[in-house]
Amino acid sequence: MLVGVNDTLRAGFDPARIGADLDHTVAALTSRGATVLTARMPDPGRMFGLPGVLSRPLSRRTHQLNLVTDQVAARHGTIHLDLAEHPSTYDRAMWSVDRLHPSERGHRLVARGFAELLVAAGWPLHAAPDAEPCGGATPSALGHAWWLATRGTAWLAERCTDLVPYLAGMALQEAWESAGRRPAPAAGRTNYASGP
Secondary structure, X not given: OOOOHXXXXXXXXXXXXXXXXXXXXXXXXXXXXXXXXXXXXXXXXHHXXXXXXXXXXXXXXXXXXXXXXXXXXXXXXXXXXXXXXXXXXXXXXXXXXXXXXXXXXXXXXXXXXHHHHHHHOOOOOOOOOOOOOOOOOOOOHHHHHHHHHHHHHHHHXXXXXXXXXXXXXXXXHHHHHHOOOXXXXXXXXXXXXXXX
């Protein structure tokens, strides 16, 4: 059960609702005898190399997301992988060109991490996942450019109506607050507590 990093980028981000939904789903699965795997998500600000006015609010959101995920994992005894602090998580080779989804190497990193945790929990391991890709090449600079030209531009255009304006607003608010000013919350907007 994973909550995607892209969920932290949305205007409607609500950690309490995410936690409640995750808790409900994990409880339903574990009550039927399933072993559930969960994970702490990496920081998108670090992944994207964003400037501080964007990386700080996104880091706080990721902290909130990971906090509710940690609580659900502890409550239900899931196999819980810490991708936020894994030493290889922020290696560019672990990510596809969109920087939101793992590359083949990144999927293998996740599989190996969960395999190690499952073995530690007493599950038999018939074969350890290989760390090296079978055939998927690491995205090149040309691959990144091609993705941006063919698919990324459409993705950005689609997000221009919700994500981009909201991220710009987050950056403006962060810059305003960093300068020592705290604006009154806009009508209908939820302010989230800052994490460390």
